[in-house]
Amino acid sequence: xxxxxxxxxxxxxxxxxxxxxxxxxxxxxxxxxxxxxxxxxxxxxxxxxxxxxxxxxxxxxxxxxxxxxxxxxxxxxxxxxxxxxxxxxxxxxxxxxxxxxxxxxxxxxxxxxxxxxxxxxxxxxxxxxxxxxxxxxxxxxxxxxxxxxxxxxxxxxxxxxxxxxxxxxxxxxxxxxxxxxxxxxxxxxxxxxxxxxxxxxxxxxxx
Amino acid sequence: xxxxxxxxxxxxxxxxxxxxxxxxxxxxxxxxxxxxxxxxxxxxxxxxxxxxxxxxxxxxxxxxxxxxxxxxxx
Numbered sequence: 217x218x219x220x221x222x223x224x225x226x227x228x229x230x231x232x233x234x235x236x237x238x239x240x241x242x243x244x245x246x247x248x249x250x251x252x253x254x255x256x257x258x259x260x261x262x263x264x265x266x267x268x269x270x271x272x273x274x275x276x277x278x279x280x281x282x283x284x285x286x287x288x289x290x291x292x293x294x295x296x297x298x299x300x301x302x303x304x305x306x307x308x309x310x311x312x313x314x315x316x317x318x319x320x321x322x323x324x325x326x327x328x329x330x331x332x333x334x335x336x337x338x339x340x341x342x343x344x345x346x347x348x349x350x351x352x353x354x355x356x357x358x359x360x361x362x363x364x365x366x367x368x369x370x371x372x373x374x375x376x377x378x379x380x381x382x383x384x385x386x387x388x389x390x391x392x393x394x395x396x397x398x399x400x401x402x403x404x405x406x407x408x409x410x411x412x413x414x415x416x417x418x419x420x421x422x423x
Numbered sequence: 424x425x426x427x428x429x430x431x432x433x434x435x436x437x438x439x440x441x442x443x444x445x446x447x448x449x450x451x452x453x454x455x456x457x458x459x460x461x462x463x464x465x466x467x468x469x470x471x472x473x474x475x476x477x478x479x480x481x482x483x484x485x486x487x488x489x490x491x492x493x494x495x496x497x
Binding site: 419420421422423 | 456460461463464468469470471472473476
């Protein structure tokens with residue numbers, strides 16, 4: 217189109233490299249290492265989860281004495297950490313699951329952004345594939361926004377169910393609207409791309 | 424948006440140019456479009472034509488749109 221832009225091909229290459237590196241780091245530290253920790257092939261902090269204790273447990277005197285039972289210890293006031301002395305495979309899986317699922321979503325977001333960035337360096341970002349990618353990106357963020365608060369609450373509930381700790385750690389889910397809003401913005405952007413590419417296809421070859 | 428189907432419109436620009444002894448680049452300069460775009464039109468690769476472009480071409484060639492365009496009958 218002949219218009220000058222401050223964004224160069226080198227910038228696109230840097231963006232691709234940064235997104236690729238981020239995806240690799242998330243894959244290794246967010247998925248691979250926790251998975252190895254779950255199956256016991258790697259030593260690491262795979263024994264605790266942050267929880268929001270029952271109001272009664274927030275009284276400092278009770279908490280300083282620490283609530284114990286079934287090989288678990290609950291310490292803290294407003295936010296507490298539920299620590300397992302010797303978690304088995306199932307417990308390690310439940311402890312790692314929210315983080316791994318969150319990392320998988322982040323990995324998917326990075327892969328989609330990487331593919332969009334590749335079309336940017338190719339010189340044409342307004343292609344139908346990018347409209348589909350942005351829609352997929354918006355849906356991913358939306359599902360993640362719903363699952364991120366629910367999954368830790370569910371796994372924590374499963375971890376403490378049937379133990380005395382269940383009374384101290386109630387089922388608690390706190391939703392925030394920021395990610396939902398972001399998801400709708402991305403979905404709207406995807407729709408703009410879809411209509412824009414359709415409009416361009418309609419005017420291509422216009423003399 | 425109309426359904427995607429192959430059009431059957433034919434452009435007779437080459438014949439009109441030959442009859443008037445005019446070159447494509449000369450017409451492009453008079454009409455105010457690029458030779459490349461006019462070449463696309465001449466070779467039946469255009470998907471659409473603006474009324475303003477059509478008016479200018481007809482003005483320079485002294486013809487009507489029907490002289491320039493026709494629909495192929497199958």
